[in-house]
Every structure is written in structure tokens, then in C-alpha cells.
Amino acid sequence: MERSLAEMVRRLLDREEIVALLHAYCRHVDRLEPERIASLFTDDCILDYGPGMGGTIRGRANLQERMRGLSRFAATSHHVSNIEIAFQSDDRATGTTYVYALHRFPKFPARPDAHLWGRYHDVFVRTADGWRISERVLRIAGQEEFDIEWYPIGRRGSAGVS
Amino acid sequence: MERSLAEMVRRLLDREEIVALLHAYCRHVDRLEPERIASLFTDDCILDYGPGMGGTIRGRANLQERMRGLSRFAATSHHVSNIEIAFQSDDRATGTTYVYALHRFPKFPARPDAHLWGRYHDVFVRTADGWRISERVLRIAGQEEFDIEWYPIGRRGSAGVS
Amino acid sequence: MERSLAEMVRRLLDREEIVALLHAYCRHVDRLEPERIASLFTDDCILDYGPGMGGTIRGRANLQERMRGLSRFAATSHHVSNIEIAFQSDDRATGTTYVYALHRFPKFPARPDAHLWGRYHDVFVRTADGWRISERVLRIAGQEEFDIEWYPIGRRGSAGVS
Numbered sequence: 389m390e391r392s393l394a395e396m397v398r399r400l401l402d403r404e405e406i407v408a409l410l411h412a413y414c415r416h417v418d419r420l421e422p423e424r425i426a427s428l429f430t431d432d433c434i435l436d437y438g439p440g441m442g443g444t445i446r447g448r449a450n451l452q453e454r455m456r457g458l459s460r461f462a463a464t465s466h467h468v469s470n471i472e473i474a475f476q477s478d479d480r481a482t483g484t485t486y487v488y489a490l491h492r493f494p495k496f497p498a499r500p501d502a503h504l505w506g507r508y509h510d511v512f513v514r515t516a517d518g519w520r521i522s523e524r525v526l527r528i529a530g531q532e533e534f535d536i537e538w539y540p541i542g543r544r545g546s547a548g549v550s
Numbered sequence: 551m552e553r554s555l556a557e558m559v560r561r562l563l564d565r566e567e568i569v570a571l572l573h574a575y576c577r578h579v580d581r582l583e584p585e586r587i588a589s590l591f592t593d594d595c596i597l598d599y600g601p602g603m604g605g606t607i608r609g610r611a612n613l614q615e616r617m618r619g620l621s622r623f624a625a626t627s628h629h630v631s632n633i634e635i636a637f638q639s640d641d642r643a644t645g646t647t648y649v650y651a652l653h654r655f656p657k658f659p660a661r662p663d664a665h666l667w668g669r670y671h672d673v674f675v676r677t678a679d680g681w682r683i684s685e686r687v688l689r690i691a692g693q694e695e696f697d698i699e700w701y702p703i704g705r706r707g708s709a710g711v712s
Numbered sequence: 713m714e715r716s717l718a719e720m721v722r723r724l725l726d727r728e729e730i731v732a733l734l735h736a737y738c739r740h741v742d743r744l745e746p747e748r749i750a751s752l753f754t755d756d757c758i759l760d761y762g763p764g765m766g767g768t769i770r771g772r773a774n775l776q777e778r779m780r781g782l783s784r785f786a787a788t789s790h791h792v793s794n795i796e797i798a799f800q801s802d803d804r805a806t807g808t809t810y811v812y813a814l815h816r817f818p819k820f821p822a823r824p825d826a827h828l829w830g831r832y833h834d835v836f837v838r839t840a841d842g843w844r845i846s847e848r849v850l851r852i853a854g855q856e857e858f859d860i861e862w863y864p865i866g867r868r869g870s871a872g873v874s
Contacts, residue, residue, distance in 0.1 A: 394717055471573070529652060
């Protein structure tokens with residue numbers, strides 16, 4: 389019984405650490421810190437933010453390089469919510485997180501803010517340095533002022549529901 | 551002392567299950583899964599999403615039928631936050647949850663996205679199958695591109711503050 | 713070991729209380745309840761919502777007076793997320809919280825809704841009455857339809873990164 393109580397608490401703490409990881413991602417993106425973004429992922433991570441974002445990115449170094457592209461925005465603001473985490477084992481979990489993101493462009497030439505409503509589909513693994521993201525796919529429910537091809541969210545009867 | 555510690559942990563887990571229920575609602579709505587939406591509510595649930603949404607819905611079967619109306623959208627994205635839960639007993643709780651929802655219409659005829667900023671006012675009960683929503687009222691702080699009558703959120707001095 | 717388990721649970725509960733404080737702030741702002749907003753802060757609180765908002769506010773009484781200004785809106789909706797809390801001691805914590813806020817103006821004269829995307833940078837202290845906010849600074853990532861000077865969020869290479 390005591391052991392099971394301790395296990396429940398550890399699971400709550402693991403969940404909290406994964407939530408912290410998701411929030412740290414947004415913070416580092418919005419502060420334009422590519423090396424800190426990359427530090428939240430495993431060395432051999434795989435990301436796919438959609439066809440219009442260049443498709444699959446493999447490895448932390450490539451991810452860091454790609455994240456430098458955020459400098460084309462004047463500011464971004466990534467608001468995450470609806471965090472759902474499921475543990476496959478003590479050291480591995482999957483998660484889905486909603487994101488609503490504002491992207492502001494530099495003042496010249498004038499261009500309206502771009503908005504995204506999507507979900508991150510993640511795999512998290514516990515490493516010697518704590519929880520890290522090992523896989524991430526972004527799917528999009530809607531966008532404004534972006535002219536990019538994304539993966540759509542799945543709806544019943546549509547391809548890509550998973 | 552140990553018993554009280556165990557109780558605190560169980561309360562944290564109950565809270566987490568109710569939060570999971572709120573997130574599952576959004577997930578199933580945005581994936582267009584009416585039967586799964588309905589499964590999150592009690593058999594005798596009562597919902598009221600406002601006068602323009604047809605008023606009171608009674609029972610899981612009627613709720614499921616009503617949720618089929620979501621198919622008129624090309625996509626939706628329900629982002630919930632500010633989740634406040636208060637336990638009346640071990641098996642009953644009330645909650646308020648903020649929602650910001652995007653609604654995209656089919657491409658033809660062209661129609662701008664509709665947005666809603668509101669709150670779900672819920673009653674949760676513990677059933678043999680886990681926590682379920684037994685009552686839900688939606689109140690709206692603002693809307694864009696919807697031409698529907700809602701219940702307003704309450705502000706001091708206005709009717710409907712509860 | 714048991715003591716450390718109890719400590720972990722207490723820390724989880726403290727975290728939950730601070731999150732509840734952040735949500736109560738939004739609820740009272742959106743319900744136009746200045747005295748209840750003020751009750752969430754310490755007597756000697758210091759707030760700074762930006763140069764366009766009048767700069768530094770000192771003390772709970774001044775804060776309450778300032779919050780009466782919310783009555784110029786027909787409705788507001790403050791959606792908070794990305795809550796990151798770090799404990800400096802058992803009785804003191806700092807936190808960063810993302811906010812996306814809708815502000816609706818009265819119908820006459822017609823004026824479009826104003827939107828804000830920002831972060832609250834807070835200091836929380838445990839008082840005899842529970843956790844309270846003792847310091848708060850608001851920084852803004854973006855805005856729409858506001859003509860006010862704010863503190864910008866910090867990005868790498870820019871002043872104000874902290």
C-alpha cells in the first residue's frame with residue numbers, strides 16, 4: 389500500500405516534469421533560443437512539422453539549425469493546453485498537446501499576424517538528464533495568414549486519424 | 551497522518567481524472583466522434599449550450615444526436631484552460647473551464663472562421679465507470695462570426711452572475 | 713523516506729494552490745470584481761502592467777482602485793496557460809504564465825475587440841491566509857486593436873531578456 393502510494397506520487401511528478409518540458413519548449417521558442425529548444429529533445433529525435441515546413445527533421449543538431457528560422461518573426465507566442473499524457477512504461481510516454489500560436493512579422497513590409505491552431509503529437513522518454521521529447525509531429529486544425537502546407541488533424545472518416 | 555497523505559494523493563488523482571475528462575471532450579469534439587463525446591456524460595446528463603443552440607438537452611442519447619451537428623464544420627479546435635474544480639464530496643465536484651474555440655466552415659460557400667470565448671460550468675460525478683459530466687452550461691464572453699444567441703458570462707451588476 | 717513522500721505531496725498541493733490563485737485572478741477580472749482581485753495580492757504588492765497602463769502600482773488599495781478601470785469593457789476573457797512555477801523556499805515561488813486575453817468594448821461607438829498575447833511574471837508568497845501574489849509584471853508578445861505601450865517579451869539579443 390505504501391509502495392503504491394509512493395508510485396502514484398512519482399507518476400504525478402513524472403507527469404509534472406513532462407508538462408514542464410512542453411512549457412519550456414514554448415518559452416525557448418518564444419525567446420528565440422534554438423540551442424535551448426534542442427536541449428529538450430533526445431539526440432536522435434525525429435520531428436515532422438509538416439510538408440510546408442520541410443518535412444522530417446532528424447537529430448538534435450538539425451533541429452537546432454532549423455529552429456534558427458524562427459528569427460524571421462518579430463515575435464511568437466505559443467499557448468499550449470489540453471495536455472494529455474499516457475505512460476507506456478515508467479520511462480516512456482506519449483502525449484497530445486493543443487497549441488494556439490501567434491506569429492508576428494517584422495514591421496517592413498507590413499504583413500498581418502499569422503495564427504495557428506494545432507496539436508503536437510509527442511513521444512517522451514526518460515533519459516539520464518530527465519524527460520526529453522524523442523518524437524514530435526504537428527497537425528493543424530486551422531491557420532490564418534500562413535501559406536504553408538500542414539498535416540491536417542484527423543476527423544472521423546478522414547485519412548490520418550490516429 | 552498516513553491516511554491523510556493517502557487521501558491527499560487520491561484527491562490529486564481525482565482532479566487529474568476530471569481534467570482528463572475535460573480534455574477528452576475537446577478531443578472527441580474536434581475529431582467528430584459523437585458517440586465518444588456522449589460516453590463522457592452520465593445517462594441522465596443535462597446540457598444547455600444556450601438558446602441559439604436549441605436550449606436544454608436531456609440524456610446521453612439526445613446529446614449524441616445533437617453532437618452530430620458538428621459535421622457542418624470543416625474543423626474545430628477547442629482549447630481549454632483556467633480549470634477550477636471544487637469537490638462537494640468524494641464523488642461529486644463542480645468545475646468551471648475556460649474555452650477558446652475555433653470553428654472552420656467548408657470552403658464553399660466561403661465563410662470566415664468563427665471564434666468563441668466562453669466557459670463551461672460543469673457538475674462531475676463519480677460513476678462505476680469513472681468520473682462523468684452530469685450537468686453542463688456554456689456561457690460566452692465573446693464571439694466572432696457566429697450569429698447565435700448565447701448565455702452571457704456574468705459580471706458584477708448583471709443578471710446571471712452565479 | 714515517508715517524510716520525503718509527504719514533502720513531495722505538499723509541494724504538489726502548494727503548486728495547485730498557486731495555479732488556483734492564477735485562475736481566480738482571471739475569474740475575478742472577467743467578472744469585474746475589483747475587491748476580489750485585490751484580495752489575491754499581498755498588502756504591499758507591486759504591479760507593473762506597462763507604461764501605457766500607468767506604470768507601477770503599489771499596494772492592494774491602489775490595485776483595487778486601478779482594477780475599476782475594467783468597467784470600460786463590455787466583457788473580458790483572460791485565458792492563461794503555460795504556467796511555470798519555481799519554488800525559492802517553502803514559502804516563496806516565482807512563476808511565469810502565458811495569457812491570451814479578449815477585450816470587448818461597449819456597442820456604441822462600435823469598436824473591434826482588442827486582443828493581447830502576453831506573460832505574467834509573478835512572485836508568490838505564502839501568507840497566513842494562503843498563497844498571494846506579491847509582485848507582477850506583464851510583458852506582451854503581441855496585441856490587436858490596443859493603442860497602448862507595453863513591455864515587450866524578451867528575445868535573445870534584445871534588451872529586457874530576463
